[in-house]
Amino acid sequence: MTAKKTLFDKVWDSHVVSTIENGPQILYIDKHLIHEVTSPQAFNELEDRGIPVFRPDQIVATADHNTPTLNQDQPIRDALSRKQLEQLSENCKKNNITLYELGHKYNGIVHVMAPELGVTQPGLTMVCGDSHTSTHGAFGAIAFGIGTSQVAQVFASQCLLLTKPKSLRVSVNGKLKKGVLPKDVILYIISKLGTNSGTGYFCEYAGNVFEEMSMEGRMTVCNMSIEMGARGGMIAPDDTTFEYVKGRQFAPQGDDFDKKVAYWKTLPTDEGAQFDKEYSFDAEDIEPMITYGTNPGMGIKISENIPVDENASFKKSLAYMNFEAGESLINKPINFVFIGSCTNSRIEDFRVAANYIKGKKKAENVTAWLVPGSKQVEAQIIEEGLKTVFDEAGFELRQPGCSACLAMNDDKIPQGEYCVSTSNRNFEGRQGQGSRTILASPLVAAATAVEGKIVDITKQLN
Amino acid sequence: MEKFTKLQSKAIPLNIENVDTDQIIPARFLKATDRKGFGQNVFRDWRYHKDGTVNTDFVLNDPKYSGSILVAGDNFGCGSSREHAAWAITDFGFKVVVSSFFADIFKGNALNNGLLPVQVSKEFLSDLFDQIVSNPNTELEVNLEKQTISVKNSDLSENFEIDAYKKTCMINGYDDIDYLVNNKEQIEAFEAQKIY
Numbered sequence: 001m002t003a004k005k006t007l008f009d010k011v012w013d014s015h016v017v018s019t020i021e022n023g024p025q026i027l028y029i030d031k032h033l034i035h036e037v038t039s040p041q042a043f044n045e046l047e048d049r050g051i052p053v054f055r056p057d058q059i060v061a062t063a064d065h066n067t068p069t070l071n072q073d074q075p076i077r078d079a080l081s082r083k084q085l086e087q088l089s090e091n092c093k094k095n096n097i098t099l100y101e102l103g104h105k106y107n108g109i110v111h112v113m114a115p116e117l118g119v120t121q122p123g124l125t126m127v128c129g130d131s132h133t134s135t136h137g138a139f140g141a142i143a144f145g146i147g148t149s150q151v152a153q154v155f156a157s158q159c160l161l162l163t164k165p166k167s168l169r170v171s172v173n174g175k176l177k178k179g180v181l182p183k184d185v186i187l188y189i190i191s192k193l194g195t196n197s198g199t200g201y202f203c204e205y206a207g208n209v210f211e212e213m214s215m216e217g218r219m220t221v222c223n224m225s226i227e228m229g230a231r232g233g234m235i236a237p238d239d240t241t242f243e244y245v246k247g248r249q250f251a252p253q254g255d256d257f258d259k260k261v262a263y264w265k266t267l268p269t270d271e272g273a274q275f276d277k278e279y280s281f282d283a284e285d286i287e288p289m290i291t292y293g294t295n296p297g298m299g300i301k302i303s304e305n306i307p308v309d310e311n312a313s314f315k316k317s318l319a320y321m322n323f324e325a326g327e328s329l330i331n332k333p334i335n336f337v338f339i340g341s342c343t344n345s346r347i348e349d350f351r352v353a354a355n356y357i358k359g360k361k362k363a364e365n366v367t368a369w370l371v372p373g374s375k376q377v378e379a380q381i382i383e384e385g386l387k388t389v390f391d392e393a394g395f396e397l398r399q400p401g402c403s404a405c406l407a408m409n410d411d412k413i414p415q416g417e418y419c420v421s422t423s424n425r426n427f428e429g430r431q432g433q434g435s436r437t438i439l440a441s442p443l444v445a446a447a448t449a450v451e452g453k454i455v456d457i458t459k460q461l462n
Numbered sequence: 463m464e465k466f467t468k469l470q471s472k473a474i475p476l477n478i479e480n481v482d483t484d485q486i487i488p489a490r491f492l493k494a495t496d497r498k499g500f501g502q503n504v505f506r507d508w509r510y511h512k513d514g515t516v517n518t519d520f521v522l523n524d525p526k527y528s529g530s531i532l533v534a535g536d537n538f539g540c541g542s543s544r545e546h547a548a549w550a551i552t553d554f555g556f557k558v559v560v561s562s563f564f565a566d567i568f569k570g571n572a573l574n575n576g577l578l579p580v581q582v583s584k585e586f587l588s589d590l591f592d593q594i595v596s597n598p599n600t601e602l603e604v605n606l607e608k609q610t611i612s613v614k615n616s617d618l619s620e621n622f623e624i625d626a627y628k629k630t631c632m633i634n635g636y637d638d639i640d641y642l643v644n645n646k647e648q649i650e651a652f653e654a655q656k657i658y
Contacts, residue, residue: 017652018645023627026645028652038544040495051643066493080493087495123658131543131567147545147571149637157642159649163625165566195480196537199566229540231566263658295480295540313479313535406489406542415512427484427541429507 004270006167007236008202011142011267015125017159024161030124031058032154033110034097036088037065037408038129042151043091053095055158060119061092061099064109065408069371069398072102081409108374108400111135111342115219116376118248122237122264127154132342132424133232134225138218139245140237140267142202145226165231166276168201169269172209174283179461181352182217183344183422183441185209186224187289191299193279198230201277204269205235209283215244216348223343224424227296236268288457290329291426291439293317298426302329302444303456320428321436322416329438329454333365336419337449338431340371341405344422344442347380353446354386362394363452369411370395371403395449407432420448464576465635469557470603470614472529475594476521481534482541483568487550489542500546501553526598531558533590538579539568548575558604560611562587573628574637580604580611586620593618606632 005013017026039061046053053059066081076082085102092099100106106113111132114120122140127133129151136143146160153160170189203225210218218235225233242261245251252260287301294317300306306318308325318325339345339353350370362368370390372378378400381387390397404411405423412432413419419437422445423430426437440448447457491503508520516523532551538561539547548571551559559572560580572579582590593600593613601614606629612619624632631637642649 011658014658017649020627024625026642026649028649028656037492041497041545044496045639049639051639054646054649065489078493084493084495129543129545131541133543145543145567147543147548147567147574149545149571149574149639153638153642156639157646157649158653159642159645161627161638161641195540196563196565199537199563226541229537229565295482311479312477316478406484408489408492425482425484425541427482429488430484433488433490433507433512 004273006269006273006275007140007204007234007267008142008167009273011123011125011140012164024163026159027125027162028159029127029154031060031119031126033114033126033128033133034059034061034151035064035110035128035130036084038148039091039151040084040087041148042155045152046155051156053097053155056096058158059097060114061088061097062107062110062113063088063102065402065406067102067401068409069401069403069411072399078409105375108376109342109345109402111219111223112345112373112377115139115215116248116374118245118251121245121251121260122241123267127160131226132223134230135219135223135342137222137225137232137234138215139241140234140264142232142234144232165202166200168198168203168230168277169275169279170203170205171207171278171280172205172283173207173280174209176209176283176286179288179443179457180286181441181443182213182220184286184289186221187291187296187299187439188286189281190224190228190297191289192281193228195227195295195297196229198225198228201230203230203233204275205233206269207280210235211238214348215240216346219346220343224296227424237264288441288444290444290454292321292323292329294320294426294428296424296426296439299439302454303458330456331453332418333453334418334420334438334448335365335367336413336417337366337368337445338371338404338419338421338423339442339445340369340373340403341421341423342373342402343424345371345373345377347377349422349442350377350381350386353442354389356443356446357393357395357450358389360393360450362449365452366449368395368449369404370397371411372400374400393450404431406430420445420454463631463635463637466557466576466578466606466632468603468605468607469530470601471531472527472599473531473533473560473594473602474521474527474529475591476532476534477591479535480537480540483539483544483547484541486539486547487544492544492546497549498553500550501555504550504554530556531560531602531604532556533560533587533594536562536584538564540565543567545571545575548572548577552577560587560590573632576632576635578604578606578632580622582611582620582622586618589618
């Protein structure tokens with residue numbers, strides 16, 4: 001009898017080139033995604049050592065972290081950003097790497113555009129110099145973020161030296177309540193498990209909640225795996241996955257596609273396979289979530305109060321946010337709302353927001369930025385008439401990019417201001433020096449923009 | 463990569479948990495295209511006020527403390543994959559970071575840049591903080607060969623774990639690229655018979 005294997009085991013084991021005695025394994029990487037911020041030093045390293053890029057056709061590049069979200073047809077004003085983007089273009093040209101640069105119809109956030117183009121497929125190994133590479137695990141791929149030295153390793157050899165992580169399974173079963181979105185599911189999981197519970201592990205999400213989720217919802221969940229410390233998150237590929245991949249630009253076509261599907265169907269975790277750690281939650285316990293602190297684990301149900309904790313780091317967090325232990329966030333005035341980032345900038349996120357906003361107006365005190373994850377999402381927003389809804393309500397639809405998720409471009413939240421954000425991190429100063437981030441779903445973000453303050457969305461829904 | 467075998471130094475106590483890479487090096491400083499110079503902005507928003515004045519309350523600005531060992535709280539280096547965080551810490555002059563827990567990517571990035579992450583027990587970490595705060599001249603000794611960290615002139619000492627391969631790399635100043643490039647034939651053979 002063959003050993004029972006997890007999804008993660010199956011994909012990992014089929015990519016091991018060799019194992020060093022008492023050491024790491026050489027893992028083969030199928031797809032390498034790159035962007036302007038974490039690649040220049042890797043290209044320099046290779047050039048300095050005289051090593052050519054080994055498999056340029058397995059690399060896809062995009063410009064996203066630095067890109068402006070206004071006037072993308074104009075030269076970039078910030079000299080350092082401009083230089084970084086120019087360097088990416090030069091490096092890609094020199095090394096025959098496909099680049100979707102600013103303005104290209106496929107340009108976008110790396111974790112939005114790659115799945116959209118069918119680059120992301122089940123059973124692959126994928127890496128990128130960005131921790132949210134875990135997003136692609138939604139397809140049943142092993143996908144994880146790497147440092148720049150590792151970007152150089154993959155350039156040089158299409159491989160990485162790695163020790164196999166341990167396995168973790170988080171199961172969520174039952175029926176989600178109205179208004180509970182995939183973002184709430186993952187924020188809930190992280191609030192229960194903490195920000196380092198996944199460190200050293202690859203996480204599989206299982207249960208009917210994920211089986212019934214759309215691909216975009218699965219991407220939101222897997223995207224935030226890194227926020228509980230896990231290198232990656234995965235969801236078993238199924239018909240939803242195959243349907244999504246089918247027909248996309250880089251997806252296998254015709255017979256090839258059918259053959260791949262037959263293989264992809266063998267990937268799900270075998271019944272009885274062992275995980276190093278398991279957690280399970282009831283879907284009924286999950287409600288719309290918000291964060292109150294400075295890491296994504298500091299989240300509560302929107303109707304709950306901030307907990308009381310004597311830990312010094314906890315108190316430092318609350319002091320930064322200017323919140324009190326034990327208080328509710330309901331009715332807190334909010335002046336900034338950001339719907340975007342690789343977590344929640346896909347078409348479904350904008351549909352949810354538009355559906356809520358339709359016929360309403362943004363509160364006067366609020367600046368509301370909507371930043372699509374890619375040019376294709378932007379086009380879809382316009383095509384589906386969502387832009388009209390946003391315009392009429394006073395929301396500002398900007399051009400695609402990472403934007404105010406990490407504020408490397410001009411989209412910064414001012415010092416001391418709160419921003420209800422659909423992004424993935426509420427770290428100190430993440431959205432601009434001194435800014436205060438409250439993470440939430442696109443629905444909660446839209447409601448905040450309309451009300452000008454945090455409201456208990458569950459009351460509106462029931 | 464610089465070789466690392468043994469280090470004796472004073473230490474700086476950063477007693478904060480969940481220090482994320484955005485604090486180690488904020489995103490606005492990631493626009494450089496080389497690896498150097500990040501040290502001047504390490505912990506930028508904790509070291510300086512928004513108006514650019516020095517935050518004298520922050521431990522890196524406290525003249526009492528010095529040394530090339532950073533002793534930090536639990537879950538150090540969580541968040542982004544930016545290797546700039548490891549570059550910034552080494553560029554500032556640290557050679558060792560001690561904590562009771564490190565985030566995966568940060569740990570890997572540190573090891574790839576000759577910065578030794580020393581993971582100790584929570585109890586030992588707490589003792590370290592007490593020692594350093596009560597006597598900022600406390601000297602620590604980190605011995606990679608023996609995998610020990612100890613407080614000089616005391617009986618405080620602990621062993622730490624490190625991947626055997628990474629240990630060899632650190633001691634000899636090797637990196638993974640050399641290894642992988644030397645195994646190209648094996649990689650090509652793998653590509654030829656890929657089964658997935």
